[in-house]
Amino acid sequence: MKGRHVxxxxxxxxxxxxxxxxxxxxxxxxxxxxxxxxxxxxxPSEADLIEHFGVAxxxxxxxxxxxxxxxxxxxEHGRGVFVQARPPIRRLASDxxxxxxxxxGKAAFSVEAEKSGYSPRVDSITVxxxxxxxxxxxxxxxxxxxxxxxxxxxYLADGQPIETAVSYIPVAFAAGTxxxxxxxxxxxxxxxxxxxxxxxxxxxxxxxxxMPTPDERRxxxxxLGVPVLTVLRTAYDVNDVAVEVCDTVKVAPSYLxxxxxxxx
Amino acid sequence: MKGRHVxxxxxxxxxxxxxxxxxxxxxxxxxxxxxxxxxxxxxPSEADLIEHFGVAxxxxxxxxxxxxxxxxxxxEHGRGVFVQARPPIRRLASDxxxxxxxxxGKAAFSVEAEKSGYSPRVDSITVxxxxxxxxxxxxxxxxxxxxxxxxxxxYLADGQPIETAVSYIPVAFAAGTxxxxxxxxxxxxxxxxxxxxxxxxxxxxxxxxxMPTPDERRxxxxxLGVPVLTVLRTAYDVNDVAVEVCDTVKVAPSYLxxxxxxxx
DNA sequence: CAGTGGTCTAGACCACGCT
DNA sequence: GCGTGGTCTAGACCACTGT
Numbered sequence: 254m255k256g257r258h259v260x261x262x263x264x265x266x267x268x269x270x271x272x273x274x275x276x277x278x279x280x281x282x283x284x285x286x287x288x289x290x291x292x293x294x295x296x297p298s299e300a301d302l303i304e305h306f307g308v309a310x311x312x313x314x315x316x317x318x319x320x321x322x323x324x325x326x327x328x329e330h331g332r333g334v335f336v337q338a339r340p341p342i343r344r345l346a347s348d349x350x351x352x353x354x355x356x357x358g359k360a361a362f363s364v365e366a367e368k369s370g371y372s373p374r375v376d377s378i379t380v381x382x383x384x385x386x387x388x389x390x391x392x393x394x395x396x397x398x399x400x401x402x403x404x405x406x407x408y409l410a411d412g413q414p415i416e417t418a419v420s421y422i423p424v425a426f427a428a429g430t431x432x433x434x435x436x437x438x439x440x441x442x443x444x445x446x447x448x449x450x451x452x453x454x455x456x457x458x459x460x461x462x463x464m465p466t467p468d469e470r471r472x473x474x475x476x477l478g479v480p481v482l483t484v485l486r487t488a489y490d491v492n493d494v495a496v497e498v499c500d501t502v503k504v505a506p507s508y509l510x511x512x513x514x515x516x517x
Numbered sequence: 518m519k520g521r522h523v524x525x526x527x528x529x530x531x532x533x534x535x536x537x538x539x540x541x542x543x544x545x546x547x548x549x550x551x552x553x554x555x556x557x558x559x560x561p562s563e564a565d566l567i568e569h570f571g572v573a574x575x576x577x578x579x580x581x582x583x584x585x586x587x588x589x590x591x592x593e594h595g596r597g598v599f600v601q602a603r604p605p606i607r608r609l610a611s612d613x614x615x616x617x618x619x620x621x622g623k624a625a626f627s628v629e630a631e632k633s634g635y636s637p638r639v640d641s642i643t644v645x646x647x648x649x650x651x652x653x654x655x656x657x658x659x660x661x662x663x664x665x666x667x668x669x670x671x672y673l674a675d676g677q678p679i680e681t682a683v684s685y686i687p688v689a690f691a692a693g694t695x696x697x698x699x700x701x702x703x704x705x706x707x708x709x710x711x712x713x714x715x716x717x718x719x720x721x722x723x724x725x726x727x728m729p730t731p732d733e734r735r736x737x738x739x740x741l742g743v744p745v746l747t748v749l750r751t752a753y754d755v756n757d758v759a760v761e762v763c764d765t766v767k768v769a770p771s772y773l774x775x776x777x778x779x780x781x
Numbered sequence: 782c783a784g785t786g787g788t789c790t791a792g793a794c795c796a797c798g799c800t
Numbered sequence: 801g802c803g804t805g806g807t808c809t810a811g812a813c814c815a816c817t818g819t
Contacts, residue, residue: 272806272807272808273807273808274807274808298784298785298786299785299786300784300785308808308809309808309809309810309811310809310810310811311575311807311808311809311810312807312808312809314786314787315807315808317786322586323728328785328786328787329785329786329816329817330785330786330787330815330816330817331784331785331786331787331815331816331817331818332784332785332786332816332817332818333784333785333786333817334785334786347776347778348778350780351780351781352780352781443780453780454779454780455777455778455779455780456777456778456779456780457775457776457777458775458776458777458778459773459774459775460724460746460773460774460775460776461746461769461772461773461774462726462744462745462746462769463588463744463769463770464586464587464588464742464743464744478586478728478742479728480726480727480728480744480769481726482724482725482726488780505725505726505727505744506727508725509723509724509725510723510724510725511721511722511723511724512611512721512722512724512776512778513719513720513721513722513778514611514612514719514720514722514776514777514778515718515719515720516614516615516616516707516717516718516719516720516752517615517616536787536788536789537788537789538788538789562803562804562805563804563805564803564804572789572790573789573790573791573792574790574791574792575788575789575790575791576788576789576790578805578806579788579789581805592804592805592806593797593798593804593805594796594797594798594804594805594806595796595797595798595799595803595804595805595806596797596798596799596803596804596805597803597804597805598804598805
């Protein structure tokens, strides 16, 4: 690398009562927020920062770690530290599973993408049968000893992962439908369920938030200090039979969930 | 300190491909999750861990930092590292503002408390008039230049703070009612609004999650790695007039929000 | 191969809380 | 004063990514 790009950053102020690593973090944070480093761009290397600020390596590493903790940057071993691109916020209205969308052959995710103007993608799709956990079994009202169909996938917006989802469907409702194929066809799982006679009536969602596991951090490509929203949705048909449970983990800064309910 | 308590922890396995600091973190995590260290209890000091695992100080510090990032422990300068106490989970059903509860003279919070069996408390109640932010003004459909009544308070369960809430009510709907008193009387704000002719019809809630500000961490008494749920609720009367906006910040591990909606 | 971040050592001094 | 965690130094070797 030709270090042609002279660092245009303030130095450390000894009269400042904040410790050096916090000052360095503040300088870098300001540079990022003022777009001196654009989203996706590489920050100066540790060696550069050591020279620029005149401190030991652990000190600049601690500064960078602050920023990772805030989800501002992501580091990649052997490549560098990169400014985190902020995926757009998705507003999820509670009509996102309305039948009119399915009738148009659209899955809920592409409906949202179209409305918000980002390019959607789904990958890491796997389909298998396995025994459900007690949480899922309880909601599906099936014994934990029965296999269910498990569909797992990851959603991306503009190339950034923003959500993982795992659906559980009793085998009796999925057998012989495209639900057990990788591609479920137009309108997705819910359209297939309705075709096979399980007309949907209502959904419940249980919403929480927590810190991601190291595994989730990897799959969702998020920094240390970025929480996730968890949504456990159960779909019921017109006979009040639970036909699907969907367990989703969403990158919190990318989501706003909207619900409406009556005061009755 | 008499180190009478011999550390009953596994050591580092050189054949394990995880780095030592992760192994140490895993050992401590397992000990916490198996209640070998109870909630609120102090972890062994860094000196103890250095001796027990036979590593350098930075290595045990990195392990402890993993746990802080997960919100499992909180460190206190000069005192030690403590296992984070987990307050009870409150399940908030979307019927929590149903009229029948108000008619019985109960506020939503005490209804929940009664159902879940913890002792509720509300403190830090303040009432004032001020100009709303644009977010609130937009939802109340009032100009940002008009004062609104602002009610702020903190909720505690079994003595632990779990939520802060700030309500905004247009002056026209609050003037001359107990809404501008510290004690709003039986049934709370919503009961007073209905008495003055604004019968409630529906609510919308916008749910998100993020890391707390340092200020919120202090008020809610939570550690560095604990996220918050944000819920912005708007109440509408039968004429579809927005009569209140309530901005709440909830300690995420203490909440599960439940919603139901139609598939129509 | 060179350049990057990841992990680790063995020290040092400081700031805080308690007794 | 003593034990605690917070910050820092100046090195070392390793693992990953690129050419």
